[in-house]
Amino acid sequence: MGPIGLQHYLVLGAILFVLGVIGIVSRKNAVGILISIELMLNAANINLIAFSRYSNKPIFPTTMPEAAYMDGQVFAIFVIILAACEAAVALAIILNLFNMFGTIEVDDADTMRG
């Protein structure tokens, strides 16, 4: 159990990402799918931030521009903002759909299997 490296984080991210994908494909209702999308975005965030820490020795040898190693963290902030907005719009639609028509199943005709 050596020191923790970039790979460990990437593995963690990958596992969470796959769990998110499984969640999306196995669920039918809008809220469930939305939750799984959040999982995927989150998994990507782990990767982005992990790199910030291990930036001066990336897997691919490169000459780093100054402070590019922080880009991942900045990107992660943007992703969180985006997740918030997407959730807000999605929940508004879901709520409205439910209020007016009484269902949140989005998958009547099996049309949106990924």
Place this chain on the structure above:
Amino acid sequence: MAQNILFYLAAVMAVATTSMVVITRNAVYAVLYLIMSLFAVALVFLSLNAPFLALVEIIVYAGAIMVLFLFVVMMLNLQGQRGDEATKRPTRRQMIVPGALALLLLILIVVSLSAGTPAATNAALSDPKLLGELLFTKHYLGVKLSGIILLIGTIGGLHIGRGGSIPSTMEKPIDDVTH
């Protein structure tokens, strides 16, 4: 070593809770597990010396977004439609895509683990000040775009969330979500 312990703790917790998110058929539980998962991921961020992101994760993600989720799910429950999943399990056919993807990523994991473990550096980047500076210098366009996204999200939520209340000619207005 402390980082090791922190990482494994957080990682196990994250994987476990996330699995529960996917497995459970109860929407409220799913959201609650997701919140736990987000806390675990925040711990992962901490282990990466990114305290600012860890806080943002907890405050914004777990605190605001997830509470919104919870609110909606509970409201749906209140009105008789449970946000839960139908009882039927996914069929084998539906599991092909994630299965294949999981396999693909497994290969990736093996390959990248065999590439060796670089040592951790960049201790300095726990500094939120640097992050702030970067946000408003190098990435100011991103901040601007995030602002636009937030604005659009607000307008969109407001517009669509207006439901059937305006204009009055529309069918079946909802006056109260709890009726």
Place this chain on the structure above:
Amino acid sequence: MGHYQPLLPDLILAMGATFILLLGPLRDSQNLRDFLRWISLGLVAATAATLVWVNHGMATPYPLVGEGWLTTAPLHTAFAVVFLATIAWTILASTVPDEDAGEWYSMLLFLGTGMIILARAANLAAVFLGLEVLSISLYILIAFRYSKRSSLRGGIMYLLLAGFASGFLLFGMALIYAVFGTLQIAEIRTLALATDMGPMAKVGFGLLLVGVGFKLAAVPFHMWTPEVYESSPGTVTGLIASSSKGAMLAAFIPFLFLLETHWSIIWLFAALSMVGGNLLGLREIRVKRILAYSSIAHIGYVLTGYLAGDTLSANAAFLPSITGVNAVFFYVVAYAASILGAFAALGYIQGERDLTLRDLRGVGRRNPVLAFCLLIFVWSLAGLPPAVGFFGKIYLFSAAINAGYFWLPLIGLLGSAIGIYYYLRIIVHLFMMPADASDPKVHASTLQEWVMLGSAVAVIALGLFPETIFSFLRAF
């Protein structure tokens, strides 16, 4: 000011959109609503003009602006101007839904902002954020008629699928960032071309391609298309099919170095889309879905052009003027001109329920102008002269042949021969079938009819003088 000057176009558009939003309360009077339309139009025009102004006369290597977020390369600027034109067209041609409280034009302008950012993105974060501005605006535009179930369903469905796609895109980007250590696409390109990129980057780019495939609705990621197209307002459907995909295509141009390693994936996307899109449409009777399947096929054609790449490959040094990317540009213009009009026309005809081929009967007699325009657009989509779609297809397949692909153009041409059938069905129902008892309802204002006629004439004119589009491109 000097620092912000390169970003002036984006600022004008975004601030203009906010301004329109503030004018929202004026909506109650018809005059003021018209006023809003013209203001929005003016804003789009101003943006386009500024865009050209700040970007003209750039020399290679094209400088990046916005601290490396946006490129000033002429091709991308030209793409952005084209997308602004589609937005302007939509502002003119769209019927504002009853549910509008001043957000409609504002949302269209925000959509335009997303497009011009995405089209000129020079780093991964810009691609992602531009795409999200675009996507979120589209969710709202699709679900805009919140009193209609189909509209809300379409909105949530597009949102979930686009979110899913974003997840792949983002995870791919994260892996790429982890490997190369930079978000700048140009740097990634240099690094990736310098040596063998390794398995992790390949997986990253693969996930990126899956995300892009979802957004473009390439087979096998096309499932959402018919449903979403059906439930959106006609003009918005046109935008989804034309410039929102077009912006993604433009953003993908800097990634074309992937042809070295990932060409087989793109090849597969293209072939499957051309076959699948054309076959799936054959049995469909709902018109918007027919065009949705046709748009899948068209994405296949475009990807065929992409395979030809942005530069000429070594074995094809004899067609200097038509690279794959130029052909794609031509096609995006041609396709946008045709599909926007087609969906808008269907939108005017559409009643309460889904529009079927049957509903088209009698439109030729009842509203000959609209039917004639629809004929021209469908003609162009089918790729028949003298409409512009004809040369669009020829250029794409020429570029592919030029780059040494043979089977793909053959598959594409055979696919388009299959696809001709459903275009012919539309024409047959428009002109050659007696109307049922009830006449179709057509709601088109005079302005809208003129806009349609104008774009029909443009489709023919561009088809007769296709060089115009290349001259336009060269002017940047």
Place this chain on the structure above:
Amino acid sequence: MTLLLSLLLIPLLGTALVGLSGWVDRNFARVATLIIMIVDLAVAIILMARTSGGPVQVIHPWIPSFGVSFNLYVDGLSALLILLTTFIGVIAVIISWNEIKEKVTSFHIWMLLLQTGILIVFMARDMMLFYFGWELMLVPMFFLIGVWGHEEKLYSAIKFFLFTFTGSIFMLLALLYVYFQHAAQTGVLTFDLTQLLQTELSATAQTWVFLGLFVGFAVKVPIFPLHTWLPDAHTQAPTAGSLILAGLLLKTGVYGIMRITIPMAPAAAVYFTPWIIGLALIGIFYGALAAYPQRDFKRLVAYSSIAHLGFVILGVFVGNAAGYQGAVLQMVNHGLATGALFLIGGMLQQRTHTRLFEMFGGLWRQMPVLGGFLLFFCFASLGIPGTGNFIGELYVMGGAFTYHPLVGALTVFGILFAAAYSLRIFLATMHGPETTAFKNLPDASPRETLALGTLVAALVAIGFFPNLVTGPLYYPPDLSVPQSGRATTPAMVMPVETGTPSPVLAPTSPPLHTYLLPMNSNQLSDQRFDIASLSPDQQEVR
């Protein structure tokens, strides 16, 4: 040259005029179209005269970045077919005068657009322009059949469209291949046929190019296994549509084979000649056999077209002067005679609302004039002396015998078969017990008499002066060629005696070779296919 442009622009801009006049009154649209067609015919006649001094060409840049130019080129063969086009255009308008009662204006607009497309095909020297015109022909024809056709118009229209379009795809791929090969070899981007013909293609490449082009054109001709769209389209189209289909659209296919396919891949053409001659013979017999038992007047004539076009293809591919001339003669004659049969079928249908033979019978008594015309065109169709068809078939036969006696003999049998179905048309309608279903059917109106009479005159004229048709083929291919090149006009001499028969299946049999393969000559490519450039021993034949 403004002549060529005006030939195209008159019908194209005429659509606007027709649209305007049709807005005022539907009869104005008819009159306007007729005037436009007549003016176009006049221009075509002038062009014909002009062409005798050498080919007329006009080149404008069109899409320079793609090597496409607006390149029109008219030599004797083109001028001949253009003349036929404009002539049949006039007849088509006259004949639709009473038949088309709905959507008159749009009918005539489509007619004019169709004429434009056909003219582009016959005039284009630039292959992209050619393809442009080729596809442009489809849509008006689709509308003519689909809107103004008979019972199963939609099925027929779609079938027609899909067949032709699918065929044209292979043609496009082949053209693009040659275009890129040419660009790779010379560095010049051009779709100019003259230059594309200079491309050196390997044997394999020639095979594929030939097959691609041939399939594209063969669908239109149509050659045997690709013919199934034709009976439906011809039967269901309105009279004018059938006339144009038979008279012109089928000829565009043959023209494409003569002008593009064979010169582009001469070696492959030689290689495939026996097979194609086999298909042509099958077409001749299949068309005749399938025509005979038909119950539907127009369907019978449609099948007979397959047989007639078999003769044309045979003439083209036997590869000698006689066959070539015969093919061109048969193209023109078939356009006139079969077109006329379709006209009569349309007239009968207009009067009786049926096309079925069992409903007819003994109509001669009621309509002697029309019956007389029918008799003449039936005889023309079976090729009696005095009509152009006789000369054409004679030439083709001669060419076939030169190629191989067996082929010649089979051709003779084919002509005998033609007699059977041609006579059946006449006997089943005009002779026999008089039908009780129809009384007091009006005879041919003056307008109809005029249309049919013109066709009779044309056929008889060709029958007695075949060099009206074959003469233009000897127009100098280029002004650089001395005038003496056309000194000898072809006499009505049968070239049978002198030709050396070649083994049927030998891919390198001499006749086709000798005039198809001046690959490295610096002569203009047209000459490869022109009688003027035949090898000396073959010129003696004349």
